[in-house]
Every structure is written in C-alpha cells, then in structure tokens.
Amino acid sequence: MAEGLISLRQQRDDLEETIEDIAHDYLSELVERCLVQVGRSGSTGTIKGCRIHDLVRDMCLLKAKEESFFQIKCSLQENTSSVAAEATQLRKIRRLAIYLDDENAYRLVSSRDETNGHVRSLLFFGPREWMPKSEKVLLSPLTNFKVLRVLKVERLWEREVELPSEIGNMVHLRFLSVRFSQIKTFPRSLGNLVCLQTLDFRVWYGDMVIPNVIMKMKQLRHLYLPREYRANGKLKLSTLGHLHTLDSLSTGYCDLKDVGRLTNLRKLKIRVSNSLQNLEEILKSTGSTLNRIRSLIVFVDNNSSEGQAMQIVSSCRGIYKLRLEGPIAELLKELHNYPNLTKVESRGRSHASSLSIEDASIWAKISY
Template sequence: MLQHCKGLPLAITVLAGLLARKDTVDEWNAVHKNVYAYIRRGTDLGPNYKGEGYEGVSWILELSYDNLSYHLKLCFLYLAHFPEDYEIHVSTLTKLWMTEGFISSASAEVMEDVSYMCLSELVGRCMVQVGKHGSSKKIKTCHLHDLMRDLCMLKAKEGNFVHIINYSVATETKEIPNSKVRSLAFYLDETVGACCPRRDERDGHVRSLLYFVPKFWNLGSKVTKNLLRSLLKNFTLLRVLKFEGMHGREFKLPNEVGNLVHLKFLSVKDSDIQAVPSSIANLVCLQTLDLRSLYWDLKIPNRNVFSKMEKLRHIYLPKYQSAREKRLLFATEAVNLHTIVNICIQASSDLDDFVKLTNLRKLGVIALDGVEKKEKGTNIIFKHLHSLSVDSVFKVVPWNIALSCPNIYKLRLHGEITELPKDLLRLTNLTKLTLIDFGDLKDDHIKVLEKLPSLRMLFLHMRRKFHLGITFGGPLVCSKGGFPLLEFLSLSDLMHLKEWKVEKGAMPSLCRLHICNCQKLEAVPDGLQYISTLRELTIGWMHFEFCSRLREGGEDFYKIQHVQSVIIIVRDKC
C-alpha cells in the first residue's frame, strides 16, 4: 500500500490515519483490497486535482473520505465553505456544525465536546491540519491541505452541498447555483459592487449564507444596507447568517431580521452595525448570537429581547452594555448557555444568577465603578467555568470574582493590580493568564505568578503606554525554579521596564518568547542562555541598539545563539 503513495507525504499520512483506526488483520486486508479497487477504476479524477503527479494520490484521499461515517462526511464537506489557505477558528467551526445539525450527543455528553471530538477525528485521520494550539493544548485553528481541499470541493460539488460565489476571481465562478444547493458562501473583495444572491424564486431553498471579506475591507453603508434588506426579505428559511467584517459607515440591523424565525446562528462580529431592532426577539431558535460590533455601545432595545431564546448556547454582547441589560438573559431558564461575553456588573452579587447556569464554560465580565469597594468577598463559586475575562478599565481589578472560579484554565484581567493575592495559587488548573494595563509591576507580583503550578502561557501587556502612574520598583526577576511549565511569554508595551533578570534554572520549559515595544529595556536577560528549550524569539519595535546587540557578533548574541528561530523587527535608528 505504501508503494502506491508515490512518496507524497500527504498520501502517506492520510493512509496512516486511515489504518490507525483498523485494529484487526481483516480490517487491514479490507483497506488493502479497496486500495487496489481504487487503482483499477483509474487514478485521474480530472482537472480538480492540481499539479503534475498529484493525480496518482487522489485514490488514497478518496478512500479516506469514503471510510468516514455519515456525520463525519458532513463535517468534512462543510470545510468547503472556507476560502483557500483560510485559517479556520475551531470555536466557530464547531458552532456551525452544531447549528447545521451534524452533531448529536447522548444526554451525558456536551454537544460542544462531541463537536470537538469530530474535529479531532478528522485531524487524526490526517484529513484536516492543525494550525495553532491553545493554552490547554486543544486545537485553536485548523486548515486544509491544498490537495485535501480539492477533494473536499469536488465532493461538495458532486453532492450539491455548497455553492461558492467568488467575486475575487473570474466571472465563470459566479454561475447560478442549482435548486438543490442549501448553502452559499461568498468571497468578496474590494472591487465588488453588489454581493447579494440573485433574486430568484429558487432562492427560498437556501439555509445558510456565509460571507468572507478581506481584512479592513470597506463595503460602504449603502451597499451594506441594501444587501442586508435583500437577504432578510428573500431568505426567510435561513438557519445560518455569518455577516462578519462588513465595514463602511455605521448602519442598523434592519427590522426584517425578525422574519428569520428559523435562524440558529447569527454573527455580525466586527461589522459597523450600531443598533439592533426589537424584532430580534422573534429569533427563538438561536443557538449562537454574536453582536460584537465595531461599535462598543451598540444599542439593544430595553426589553426582554432574549427572554424567549431558550435554545441559546453562546451569546456575545456589545462591549459596553448597561448593567440592567444583563438580566435580560435570565427572564427564562437559559440552562443551555455555555458562553456569555461582555456582561456589565456593579457588584459581585450581580453574578448570583450566573451560578445557576451549570453548563456555563466561558464568562466575560465588565466591572463598573466601585465593584472592588462594595464587596471584598463573595460566597458564589463557579465550579464549571473554564474561561473568565474581567475588564475593569482604569479601575482596580476585583480579585474576588477571579478567585470564585477554582477550576478555570484561562484568566484575562484588564485593569489595575495593586496586589496579587496568594489565594491565586489555588487556581491549580490555570494554564493561560493575560494581564492588561495592570499598573505597577512589583517583584512580589512575579513571586506569586512564578509559583502557579500549571501556567503555560503568560501575557503582560500595557495599552495605556503613557500613563504617568506606571512604574517598576526595580528589576523584574524570574527566580530559579520559577514558572516550571511556562512555554510562552509575551512582554508588550512595558514602557517603563528597564531591567529584567532571569536566574539560571528559571522557566525551564520556555519555548517561545516575544518582546515588543519595551522601549526602556536595555538588554535581554543573561539567563536566556541556560534555557535550552527556547526555540523561538521575536523582537518587535525595539530600538536599533537593542536589536544590534542580539545579532551575530553583537555583545548579547551568546545569550540567544542556541535559539532556532530569531525574528527581529527594528523600530527605527533614532
């Protein structure tokens, strides 16, 4: 069987992924017989396979596809929606799979977990490639190899699974989809003037519309408004509407959105939408709702617009929503909620209702003035929460909220830190910690952080670069034996950091180090030379002198000469 792979790595890994799930000699023999059956019926699948010599591997790729179960075939074919070389976010993909009805689970299993296991199965079969891993080692992004994407597109077209309308290439790709296609994907570019499906009586069969736009792309408010109104009027049976990244002048989500009563997935993330109509309350089938518009103060009607959405699992609200809006979610028993992002609170007790949501895994909180003063302690415990984000901009971080989540893996804190409580060490599962605009960074803070037993990723960022109160009371010291499992460290915009010391034996597992725009930092620590695991160093927007010391022949080169990948971006020579 290996000989027929013709030495192509993708073919070998696909065949290996297929055989890895065959445990008996009979099963291996069945694969062997099928391989030759594929060979006998021919290896040329036509022009869909690109490149000379690739045709000979097509039968192995198709064999791996045919060996999938029915629901895994659907999951794989859904990847045909995404553009070539597109880095697919797993959290979005798995939500879309659930929305489309590809995922089913027993009562004891969480659908999100089952959806992720389906992705892992496709990765294990070498049909999907991993892009990035998250802090908990789970797959964060994925993509398709070009040859595998060719197979995916071929099978999707054969089964009328999805129709791609690509405005960035030749016009022949914008052919009218046939009446059996249930899903449309639009690839837009800067030259497109109208990007709406044709008004055709057959359009009523479409269930999913996914738009993909270039980053920082500006469509224009008039085109966007007309496009939205047309979609909401002519596609009343939609289940999925992914309308992200639509830039232009601000516009409102039309009142006609209330006509899409079958909608399960609605995302206007990173679009210029500034208001949502009250008719959104009609969308009682919604499972995922993402309203993270570029306008942080996006207007939501002051009534229980979410109260009938009993199937809601993931909700992302605008950045700053009035405190009274938070209870709109709980006018009904929203027991299925797994994700709630951007909820404003005025006191820790405002979170009491959230404890009742035993399926809640991710929570994003915006702490308003005085939260840390009103309550120093809290009796609530979030046992099931995995990810917590607390924004307390220009104010002291309310630690009592973070410490009420003993089992979290990810913690993001945006606000001033006057102390790091020793109780933080009780978060034994914490693998990723992000601190933003934390103010004074003292040595005793690092003494606490470096003792976190499971910490793998640490981000220290200062966005308020010129805040006069930000100082460093002395050198930043990482002690011997500190940060035992830390693999990634990012220091960004620490404008007042002058000296950083790393003792021999500190950070023994560090693999990646990023230093960006720390203008007063004179040199990298001498202790980096002892971290044999360090394989990636990125220096961004530092002064010319700092960068020169790190280049070959420079006085600090000996500290990093063992690092496999060193990327240096010089700010200027001033």
C-alpha cells in the same frame, strides 16, 4: 452544530457529554486521519484553529459543488444575464459563502427569490483588501431566506450594515454573527429568534445599544456581546439556562445575580465597570455556578473596582484559564490558590515587576 449535522450520542459511563464535546471528538478524528491540520491549540489541548492542505481543499470544494452541498462566490459578472445564470446554478445549493470584493457579488442574493428557498447557511465576508467606503449595506433581501439556519455577516467594517426588522421572521436561525461589522442598532424583532444557539454581537461600532430581548432566546449556548455597549435598564439573562459562553457581562448593564441561574456556564468574560452593592451576598448565591467556570476573563475599568474584581476571581476556584485586564496587581498575588490553572494572561497596568510571588510555577503560567 447549528445545522444539526451533529447529534448527541448515547451517554457513556454516566458522563455528561455536550454537543461541543462530540464536535471536538469528530474534529480530532479528522486531525488523526491527516485530513485537517491543527493551526492553533489552547492551553488545555483543545483545538482553537485549523486548516487544510490546498489539495484537500480543492477536492472538498469540487465534491461539495457536485453534491450541491456548498459553494463559494467571490464575484459575479456585471451583465444581468450572467447574474441570472449564476443564480440558476445555485437553486439547489444549501450553503453559500460570498466574499464582497466588488459591488456585483451582493447582487446574487437579491436577483431571484426562488433561488433562496434551499439555502441553509449564508456567509458574508468583507473585502480581503481595503475598498473605498460606499453606501450602507441593506440586508433586506436576506428575509427571502425562509429556512436559513446560519447567517454570518462578518468583517464589513468599511460599510455600515443595517439589519432589517424582518430578520425576526427567520425563526429557524440557530447561528447569527455580525462580528467585526459596522452595525449601530439591532431591531427588537431579534427576540423572535427563539431557536438561536449562538449570537455574536462583537461589532466594530463601539457605542452599541443592545435591546433587552435576549432573555427570550432560551436555547442560547454561546452569547458574545460587544466590548462596550449600552442598554435600557439591566439586560435580563437569568432565563438562558443552556448558556456555556457569556462574553462580555458588564456590571453596569447586567445583573450579576443572573449568573447563578446559568448552571451550564463554562466561559465567562466580565467587565467590572462600577461599584457593586451587596457583592458578598451575590457571590454566595452564585457560588456553585462560578465554581464550574473553566475560562475567566476579568476587565477592570478603574482602580476603585479592583477589590471587587478580586472577590469575583476568588469565587472561581475551578478555572483553567484566567485573563486579567486593567489595574489588577493584587490579583496576581493569589494565583497559587487555583490548582487547575494552566494559563494566565495579564494585560494593562498590572505592576507585575513589584509582585512577590514565590512559586516559580505561577510565573511560568503568566504571559503579558
């Protein structure tokens, strides 16, 4: 989707159809033709994970290489001439995945600037096996990719990764993910990436400071914040009218009132970390948005926040999936009020053994 390979179809029967719906239809068609196998399904029948047969994979990789569509590199030869030869072969490649299994693989992107002009997607993955820690990974060479639309730097937990301020010049980026990488700071220049549709900040480092520039990314559809983070003041999110996924909204560093402006929001993870003032008024003003949410995750930091967490969940009557984390014993007693629920997960100090839920169908939905 980030590369524009999927476009909106003509609306049918006045139904609202998102680009995610279209992508799911295409994936389902591939499954029906046995080109893709379903690895994991969601509670509502959506495809959560998929895989392909090894023979189909080999055929796809061979065809992709012939068409200069995609190529995977796991390592490079140590001598400079071999690195240059590899770079020459990649001048027309549009999509490149690099597994950082050794020190030589990273040299590919910094060997020659002219090899970078065609790349649209660049995927970095950390070692598949443990490697000793080395110096931090500097991503400065990535600024040479002027037309990059997709950048993934994932699973680099053994090395500290530093994002350069020049990343703000990559104005064509639609997808940026640093999931499970060890990144401690983000440059404020990220606010220049106004075309971003997906931003994944779920980093390995637990004390992340998020710059208050996300409100400039008005095309965002999916925003993933770290489980724990800090910010200078409240993060402003009210301008993200296209947002479908918000993970994780911390009541300590985000204003819950902003949710009322997110009319396309369907998935919400919220961390109730402090006492909220005027919560009833806020929930009334955001009620129409909260009723549209289909997947809700609520994390309660302490017992004193449990009552307010209950109020938030009570405002989301249309949810299909609910996950509760923390001391949420009272929340489980109210599940019969949510007719669309197909799956409930409970983690933490729920005291489920002391609950008296008479409806057996509710118990069938709960997993611990």
